[in-house]
Amino acid sequence: MKVLHVPVLYGSQTGNSESAAKNLAESLPNELSTSAVKVTSTVMELDDFLEKSRAPWTPLCVIVCSSYGVGQAPIGAWKFREMMDLILEKDDYKNAFKGVKYAMLGLGDSKYTTFFLNPTALDSGMAKAGAERVGSLGKADASGKGDKVQLNVIEEWSKTIISDLKRVVKELEDMSEDQYEQKNEEIEVARKNTGDICKLIYEDWDKKEKPAFDTMQLLLAVLVVLIALYFNYKPKCCDHDH
Ligand SMILES: Cc1cc2nc3c(=O)[nH]c(=O)nc-3n(C[C@H](O)[C@H](O)[C@H](O)COP(=O)(O)O)c2cc1C
Incomplete structure (x- = not known):
């Protein structure tokens, strides 16, 4: 049986993205597992994913992150944003995350002129590094009205993204042993490439x-x-x- 681990990565200043991420991580194993693919999931902060866990990319992850300050990253996602800024600034990392698929839900507030800047930077950076987004980019606005109230948008996105994630699970299920191995090699390269970028943004990366x-x-x-x-x-x- 194939095993697919889907990390749900978040950055959250006041807890909204965090609770959305936790709910998703809790539901994914049941929603996505099939008779041939066992899906597991954990939730962790984007910067912990980089620094503590040393970028254990898998074929599929989910990112939930808000904007804070003046279009900046919230707590727990500063380094991840720094990595994305570097990727966006230079042309050296175009295929760095090739093979990684991600779903993304962004939170923000349209009363700020810097509305949604951080989720946009994360989404553009991932895409520029060769990762492929599955499903629509969720946009949960704290000033949303009616059926666009932030919590409704989060719930709706969390429901509809499941069918997009299921397609990725099906792709993995249908892969031959050789294709599956090739996929894992691709992911290994993405991990190594992320480590190389992290050496530039974490001063003591090698020491750790x-x-x-x-x-x-x-x-x-x-x-x-x-x-x-x-x-x-x-x-x-x-x-x-x-
Ligand atoms: C001090 C402060 C600064 C903020 N800055 C931005 C911003 O620049 N752009 C944006 O879209 N939203 C901004 N927001 C709105 C948050 O992103 C929004 O409230 C979101 O729901 C917070 O999610 P979180 O709890 O996961 O951090 C800001 C909110 C606060 C309180």
Whole structure:
């Protein structure tokens, strides 16, 4: 049986995108799994996906993110936005995320002149890096009225995106072993390419790849100090030579 992990990645300042992402991640395994493909899902912040998890792209992910400040990224998505800005600015990363498909729901507020700038940057950056969006770009406006009220739009998008995601699951289901392996190789390249970009935006990216080594060094130093103390320390009370 094939297994498809679908991470739901979010950036959220006041919790709206976060709760939409959590609801989606909860529903995806049941909605998408078939007799041939077992779908699993987790929810995590966009920057944690990069830094803590080191960009574990899979063939399909979902991104839910708002705009904050003046068209900037919300908390938890600053580095991801920095990566997208770099991709948009340079022409060096055109196929960097080839093979990755993503669905995207953006949140914003049309009362700001910088309405929807961050979701637009994320969507354009992903597309420029060769990732392919599935379904429509969700646009949930906090100033939306009537049936365009933000929560309604989120719920509606979350329902309709399921059929788009199902198509991707079907594609994977229909792949031969060779095609499936090729797909996984493509995704591996996307992970490596993301790591290369992260080296430019996280100063200590390489250092963090070897945390065990730093801990070992610390333990060794403590051991050396303990051995030195053991051999040199003579309490004054017990020093009967003088
Ligand atoms: C201080 C502040 C700044 C904001 N800046 C923008 C903005 O520049 N563009 C935009 O479209 N929405 C902006 N918004 C609206 C939020 O994106 C919107 O309220 C959204 O629902 C928040 O989702 P979140 O809880 O996931 O962060 C701003 C909201 C606040 C409170």
